[in-house]
Amino acid sequence: MFSYQMGTRIEFGIGRIGLLTAILREAGFGRRILLVTDPGVEQAGLVAPVIEALQTSGYEVAVFNQVAPNPRDIDCEAGAEAFRNFAADSVIAIGGGSAMDTAKSIALLSQTGGKVAEYVDGLKVYERVAPLACIPTTAGTGSEVTRSAVITESATHRKMTLKHALLRPVLALLDPALTLSVPPSVTSATGVDALVHAIEGYTCKRSSPITQAFGAAAMKVIVPALPQVMENPGDVQARSDMLQGSLLAGLCFGASDVAAVHCLAEALGGLYDTPHGLANAVFLPHVLRFNVTGHEEIHAELSRIMGFATADTKAAEAADNLVRSITKWVKSLGIPNLRELPKVRTEDFDELVELAYANGSTPSNVREVSREDYRE
Ligand code: NAD
Structure with missing residues (x-):
């Protein structure tokens, strides 16, 4: 339905x-x-x-x-x-x-x-x-x-x-x-945000054939275009691809939902005012690694869509390629890790976990996620 x-x-x-x-x-x-x-x-x-x-x-x-x-x-x-x-x-x-x-x-x-x-x-x-x-x-x-x-x-x-x-x-x-005038740190963070919309809108429990079609189209365009824009911010064709990717990703998650990456990111943004795209980018590789377990097939699909595996690659290997490639891709865009973000303190983790867990999109995550999972 x-x-x-x-x-x-x-x-x-x-x-x-x-x-x-x-x-x-x-x-x-x-x-x-x-x-x-x-x-x-x-x-x-x-x-x-x-x-x-x-x-x-x-x-x-x-x-x-x-x-x-x-x-x-x-x-x-x-x-x-x-x-x-x-x-x-x-x-x-x-x-x-x-x-x-x-x-x-x-x-x-x-x-x-x-x-x-x-x-x-x-x-x-x-x-x-x-x-x-x-x-x-x-x-x-x-x-x-x-x-x-x-x-x-x-x-x-x-x-x-x-x-x-x-x-x-x-x-x-x-x-x-x-x-064209968006500065590099905003370009990278917002671009990863768009990819997260496509990934979460495609994999979440509220996805549909329509949202998956939009999500797949968005992933195909964003993965190659974002590094191009970072390399050459004046490349109007690459900027156009990114804006189109972001639109398609909006049509994807806007009719399904987001999931655990956003729940963590919104908790972080609420507590420390971390820019939304940056917060998403920080959590994306970790949540992907968590989500793959027990859900190899859908992540293998993502891997094939994004060009990290072929139709012949076995599901477990394709899913593994996805986690490794996205981790590398995010890093290549200059995204820091959680420890490097200003203001973040381990003393606040209880509150972060509670905020993330209470988020209305937590039940939509493809793999069930507990408070302990969020803390990890
Ligand atoms: P933003 O709107 O906060 O803008 C970031 C910075 O970039 C600002 O300082 C802004 O002045 C600057 N900027 C924007 N466009 C520029 C341009 N062309 N040239 C130079 N500077 C420019 O960032 P964002 O990532 O676009 O939006 C983040 C917000 O969107 C968060 O609050 C997030 O929760 C929300 N969000 C909403 C939805 C939704 O569906 N409603 C989806 C995802 C995120």
Whole structure:
């Protein structure tokens, strides 16, 4: 049994940003837009041309840039207030997953009020959201096509996931040229994040033939493209492949789930503010090694898809190749290990384990995972 729903219009291509206003008109967006972004994206020069294009076409624009790298509930609530103060009718996000997830939360809170946690804990219901367009500027999260937003509860460090079909953006506009300015450490971490989405969306207990098709397509493109981008950040074709891989990976996990890598990564991000992609990249090789046991066949499939084994390679050997090759691949991208991350202390492991274990995606992991497994 599976179900699949996807209502986001996707526009992809170099220079596609030039179509923004025409598409907004077609899609019935209102004239007063809250543009959600972050200071890094503004400094990269990506926001000013969008504002100019919107204003030239008669749109009124207010900018909200109070977006943290692991977005916080209090900023989303402030954004909803900014939406109401400006009497906005639509939201556009331009940025990475942080700006897009903040924008999704604003689109929700601005309509039906309340706090992020109230929707996560079931105290408030999803009734409606403001129309939302997402323009990703990193190649990683796939948030432009997913129904979720990951927000940190400032008081508890809990990373909460808002999840509802209404949160899917009306429009996802992907222009690879906007990712050319992403610095190397963000490029590598977000790129590995995209691969983790494909791997976990493909292998998790909630996968389906549809999500596996998207996941396989994503893996094929990401594994060769990310080292190319790292080698030559100005390679627009490789950047385009990465943005496409990230989109396909979003379509994969967005209709299934993530799993243990994300549970650990979100625990780490909640506690230490570790960038999300980096946290995923740190845990990927270890969780893969754990997951292979008892699940050789599905990991052999991954290995063949990514070109680490052939159709003739026996399952156990192919799965083993996958773990070794991905470990090497991650290392070659300059990803540190857990011990090298700032702030991480073994004294916090109890809390990390509890946060990871309580994550709603723990039961989705392909291999059952206990608190002790997470600690190890
Ligand atoms: P990010 O949005 O936090 O951006 C990282 C940094 O890169 C920021 O400093 C930003 O200013 C900068 N940046 C972004 N684009 C740039 C560009 N083109 N040029 C120069 N600098 C640029 O990072 P991210 O990895 O895209 O997003 C992470 C967030 O997304 C996390 O909070 C994570 O939990 C969330 N996430 C959400 C989903 C989902 O489906 N909703 C999926 C995965 C991750």
